[in-house]
Amino acid sequence: MSTSQLPDPKDRPARLTVGVVGAGRVGPALAASLQLAGHRPVAVSGVSEASRRRAAQLLPDVPVVPPAEVLQRADLVLLTVPDDALPALVEGLAETGAVRPGQLLVHTSGRYGAKVLDPALRAGALPLALHPAMTFTGTPVDVQRLAGCSFGVTAPDELRLAAEALVIEMGGEPEWIAEERRPLYHAALALGANHLVTLVAQSMELLREAGVEAPDRMLGPLLGAALDNALRSGDAALTGPVARGDAGTVAAHVAELRRHAPQTVAGYLAMARATADRALAHGLLKPELAEDLLGVLATGTNGAEGDAR
Numbered sequence: 001m002s003t004s005q006l007p008d009p010k011d012r013p014a015r016l017t018v019g020v021v022g023a024g025r026v027g028p029a030l031a032a033s034l035q036l037a038g039h040r041p042v043a044v045s046g047v048s049e050a051s052r053r054r055a056a057q058l059l060p061d062v063p064v065v066p067p068a069e070v071l072q073r074a075d076l077v078l079l080t081v082p083d084d085a086l087p088a089l090v091e092g093l094a095e096t097g098a099v100r101p102g103q104l105l106v107h108t109s110g111r112y113g114a115k116v117l118d119p120a121l122r123a124g125a126l127p128l129a130l131h132p133a134m135t136f137t138g139t140p141v142d143v144q145r146l147a148g149c150s151f152g153v154t155a156p157d158e159l160r161l162a163a164e165a166l167v168i169e170m171g172g173e174p175e176w177i178a179e180e181r182r183p184l185y186h187a188a189l190a191l192g193a194n195h196l197v198t199l200v201a202q203s204m205e206l207l208r209e210a211g212v213e214a215p216d217r218m219l220g221p222l223l224g225a226a227l228d229n230a231l232r233s234g235d236a237a238l239t240g241p242v243a244r245g246d247a248g249t250v251a252a253h254v255a256e257l258r259r260h261a262p263q264t265v266a267g268y269l270a271m272a273r274a275t276a277d278r279a280l281a282h283g284l285l286k287p288e289l290a291e292d293l294l295g296v297l298a299t300g301t302n303g304a305e306g307d308a309r
Contacts, residue, residue, distance in 0.1 A: 016104070019074030020044040020059070021067045021089070023051035025136035026108050027080030028058035030170060032143050034076075035059075037169035043070040054138045068098040076166075079107040087116055094119035106130050106166070110186035113154035113179035128163045129154040129182070132172065133189055135197075147171040152185055154178070199271075202264050209260050235282040242272045243279040245289025251296045265300065273297050 016039045020027040023046030031041045044055045045067045055064055071077055071093060081089055086109050093099055101124025105117055110131040117127035131152040136142045151172045155163040164174040177185045200223065207215035229237035241249040250272060257265045276293060279285035285293070 015039055016075040017042045017073060019070035019077045020055075021070050021077060021079050022046070022081035023055040023064075024080055024082075025054070025138035025142070026132065027078050028054050028138075029136060029142035029146065030078055030080070030108065030132070031062075032058045032140075033146050033170040034166075036143070039076065039169075043073040045070050050138075058140060058143070067093065068096060071098040071100065071103065074103075076104040076106065079105060083109045083111045086112060090117055091119050094123045097123075099123040099125045102126065104128060104162075108132065110152060110189060111183055113177070113182040114156060115179060126159055126162075127155065128159060128166070130163060130167060131177075131186075133175075135193060148173060150175050152177040152182070154182060199267075202261075202267070206257075206261055206264070235278050235284070238275060238279050238282070238284055240275075242275045242293065243284050245285050245293050247289070247292035247296050250293060254296065254300055269297055269300055 016034075018031050018034050018039050018041045020031050020041070020043070023044050028044065031044070035041050041059050041062045043065050044059055044062050046052050046055050046064055052064055055062065065073075067089075079086065079089060086107055090105075090107075099105070099120045103125045105120050105125045106128045107117065108131055109116070109129070110133075112129060114121075114127045114129050117125065117129075121127050129152070132146065133150045133152060134142075134145055136145075149172045151167040151170075151174050153160075153163050153167060153174045154177050160176070167174040200219065203219060204215040207218060212218055226237070241253070253268065254265060257268055273294075276285060276290065276297065280287070280290055
C-alpha cells in the first residue's frame with residue numbers, strides 16, 4: 001500500500017496513549033514517530049543505562065516505569081524486546097493480569113507473526129506484528145529513516161486496516177506477510193542487511209591492510225552503484241572475477257586472504273560459490289570456464305595467480 005492510499009478515516013486508529021516495553025533502539029523511535037502523528041507516549045520501560053538514555057533522548061519527560069505499569073497506562077503498547085525474549089514476556093504479562101481487554105499489543109519482531117501474542121489475545125488484547133525493515137542506531141535519525149520504510153505486517157484479518165494505518169502514520173509502507181512466512185521473510189532481511197554489514201566491515205579492514213587510507217571513501221561509490229544495480233537488475237548485475245570465470249584471480253585472492261586475513265577465507269569461498277552458482281544459472285558464467293573456478297573454490301588452493309580487475 002502506498003502512503004498516497006491512506007485508509008478511510010474511520011479505519012484509522014484514534015489518538016492513543018502509547019507505552020514502550022523494552023527501550024532498545026527500536027521502541028523509542030517508533031513511539032517518537034507515533035507522537036509526531038498525534039499519539040501520546042505515556043510510559044516506557046528500560047533496565048540498562050543505555051536504554052534509559054535512549055528513552056530520555058527520544059521520549060523526553062516520558063516516565064520510565066516497570067513493564068506492568070506501562071500496560072496499565074497505555075492503550076497501545078510496543079513490545080520491542082529481543083526475539084528470544086518475546087514469548088516469555090507475553091506469557092508473563094498475560095499470566096499476571098497486566099493485559100487489558102481492548103488494548104493494542106504491537107511487537108516488532110521480524111521472526112514472529114501475531115500468534116506469539118496468543119496469550120495476550122486470550123486476555124482480550126488486540127495483537128499486531130509490525131516489523132520495520134530498517135536498521136536502527138538508537139538516535140533521533142531513526143525517526144527520519146522511518147519515512148518510506150517498509151514494515152512487515154501480520155495481524156488478524158479484522159485488525160489488518162488498523163495495523164496498516166499505524167504503519168502509515170509512522171511514515172512507513174505496510175507489506176502484508178502471512179503468519180507462516182514470517183521466519184522466511186526475516187531470514188531474507190538478515191541475509192541482505194546483517195551480512196552486508198559484515199562483508200563491508202571485512203572489506204574495509206582488508207583495504208586498510210592493503211594501504212588504503214580512506215576505505216570508506218573508496219567503497220562508498222562502488223557499493224552504492226553495486227546495490228543500485230542489484231536492486232534494479234538482480235543477477236544480471238553480477239560482475240567481477242567469479243562471474244567472469246577468472247579462476248587464477250580467485251586463487252590469488254584466496255592465497256592473499258590466507259596470508260593476511262585467514263578468518264575471512266571461509267566467508268569469501270562461501271560467497272564465491274554462491275555467486276558462481278547464480279552466474280551459471282543465469283548464463284553469465286561460461287560453462288567451459290566454470291570447471292577450473294569451481295575447482296579452486298572446492299579446494300581453496302592457490303592455483304595460478306591472475307590479475308584482479
